[in-house]
Amino acid sequence: MTFLIRHISTTADGRKIVRPTEIARDSITVGRAAENGIHLPDLAVTPEHARIEIVDNRRITVVATGGLPFEVDGRSVQRADIDSMKGAELRIGGHRLTVGQEDGKVTIAVERVEALSEASEDKDEARAFSLRGKLPGKRVSAWGFAILVLLAFLAVPIWSYASYKNVKERPERFHADESWSSGPLSLAHKSLEGDCQACHTQAFVAVRDTACIACHTDVHDHADPARLMQAKGEPGIGGALLTGVAAMFNRPEGRCVDCHTEHEGAGPMQPTADKFCTSCHDGLNARLTDATIEDATDFGKAHPQFRPAIMTVPGAHPKFQRISLDRKPTEDSGLKFPHKLHLSRTGGVARMAQTMKADHGFGDALACKDCHTPTADGVRFQPVNMEKDCAMCHSLAFEEIGGTLRTLRHGEPEQVIADLRAYYRSTGPSHPIALGGMARRRPGQYAQGQLYHAYFGAAAERPALAGDAIRAVFSKGGACYDCHVIAPPPSPISDNWRVLPVHQTMRYMHKGWFSHDAHKTETCESCHAAPKSDRASDLLLPGIETCRTCHGGPKAKADIPSGCALCHSYHADEGAPWVAKQGVAGQKITMNFQPMSVQAIDKH
């Protein structure tokens, strides 16, 4: 039998050259070695790779001889029987051997199908030398990233908005529109962190007051809204422009959120800025001509003198009036109390204080704290209490019985009068022994020194002594008169002595806030000129100049730059302004500061 070997090679321009060789043998070898019947110059082929034997006029057998397999029609085998009439395709290394039969000869077409090396393969130079294929294409990744971002940060958040529209409260879990939050909510609103729609109720509509009022039901306006608008100054060119733009974008003015800005970070809510106050209060009187308050802008430079509410009419039905401290107002509290005398480091009061050091903790002279006790919150002082603060020196004792001192009742003149009368009446004069017994005596011996005088004389004098004592107590030099203003009885025979009511003002400045607790680092005398005051009617309130030694405007170089909100509340009530509250909270209970949610407060 004969093999017809056709070596096929390809020229550079793709033309095929076939070189046929006939080998008249029954068996030929295939390998890299030159002596093989089919020489394959291929490093992937062993020197003697396989042997092809002719079995009969149709069948041939291929056996691997070098240990490495070969492929027949894609299968890797060590041995294969092939019907040459039907043909087959062998693959050895990078060569393809196509088996067939022609004119009774077994034909084997040998062709190199793999490039000689990886580098020898066709390369698209622009692609091979660039990063194309090494990284995702720019166009693909641009679209990919953009679509991903739009889905995650626009479509899904809008979907979560839409799905919770008209739902009163969202369930507690992550909602996609939280990724729109520009910053954490303040502590007070922390529970609303995941519930954007609690405030942003409608899409493309700026937060309205109705959202705030839904929870803050008891907030009252600063003033009548119409007057508020009237009080507001005309904006400048820039302001008008801003207002115009805001109106164009549907952001009305005067909303709660104008001042109460949110998303400014966890922690207490930011204090409102002074600008919101001064936009009305700077030049307010020119716009609101009937306003009773004065213009104010910067505490350090343009703030009116304080106008405490001073009792102008004392008595049971007192009247109060706000008077500027510049007018040096006085106030009749109903007491006679010279501070100078009591605080003097020399003299009787100081001497007395020294003798009572052990019992009452006095120093070498009296100090403010010896009589004035702060309230529990430290903000103000309790009214001076006679029994507690004065009576250690100003004793009302009038009799000692079995070691117990009987005192006149303070604050109840009628009881004082009754007690004194009772004192002079209660025990009659002792009955002289000479008046006892059954002895008969002559009447008429009533004159002084005579028998009956010792008893009846004394008995007759008792009521009159009580009257004197009462008069003495209520008159100059008496225990009541020393400190109080006394109204004498309308007629000499009447007992109706009256003590004018005492009024001790707890809070003079109702429009502003002052906490003594926040000023503990100062001495009392640094603000209150008590040691120099020799009249009880002196109003010892310090004026604004005293405050300004430390406090200045918010932008001032003062020790304590102070905004309006340090002393004033927009939604004013009896309590401290918000900033002052935060200051106290910050100093005292920072660690335990756990504000209740609005809902929790409502439940309480």
Place this chain on the structure above:
Amino acid sequence: MATRATPGRVKGETLHDGFLRHRNFRWLKAALILSFVIILGYALIDVEPRHNGGSWYGYALGTIGALLILWLTVLGVRKRAMTPGRWSLKAWTSAHVYLGLSLIVIATLHAGFQFGWNVHTLAYGLMMLVILSGMFGIFVYATLPVALSNNREEMTQSQMLDAIRAIDRQLHDAAQPLVHAQAALVQACLDDDPFGGGIVRRLSGRYPGCATRLAQSEIRRVTALRPDTGVDPLERVDALLERKEAMLARLRRHLQLKALLEVWLYIHVPVTFALIAALSAHIISVFFYW
């Protein structure tokens, strides 16, 4: 001798002026003035309660920044049409670079230094990523072409590839007499794609397990103690492998430098589009929850 102006050239402009020093740094100056004015405004304008994107100054800066980003993106369209003169592509590129850098100031002050885990900071972060990749691009454009040229030594890319192909052919022939184990080593060297390996290999220029190097070291183990008779096919293969290795080193350095010159655009361009998407989400979300 008097110099005569070249017709068609703007006075004072030389052909060697790159986009960075275009017109004596005109756009650098413009960007610096813009940034300075914005910083000054930030320091002097007292917005309450504090600077952020929600104040009027913040909105103004945000509008400027967004429009600037869109204009900067248009360079991608503009660069496909080269024109000379005042609005030349070079001038445009110069403005792109310097105004793009001034975005750092505009956007940071727009945000008022408030950052968080939200879509707003995402847009900011993407913008910074685009700017940083652009800065890297300028850096490599300014420094690497010299290295690229030195490495090539006047060879073109095709010449480099052809050189390797020639060595491969010679290797193939020279290795024919080798026993199978050694032939397999050479075959592995031939099968190794000089352009293979991922992005990390490209950028680092490190190819551990290089088949050429492996083949050479294995063959040298065999030939080490033999005298060089001049007829040993292994010696010839060894010499060819050494030549291939040198050629590969040059090619790989070339690929590394080209990769460094290109890679920033694979961040700069796609992230720009991600940025525009995030910017849209940022703006829409602000007005949505207004």
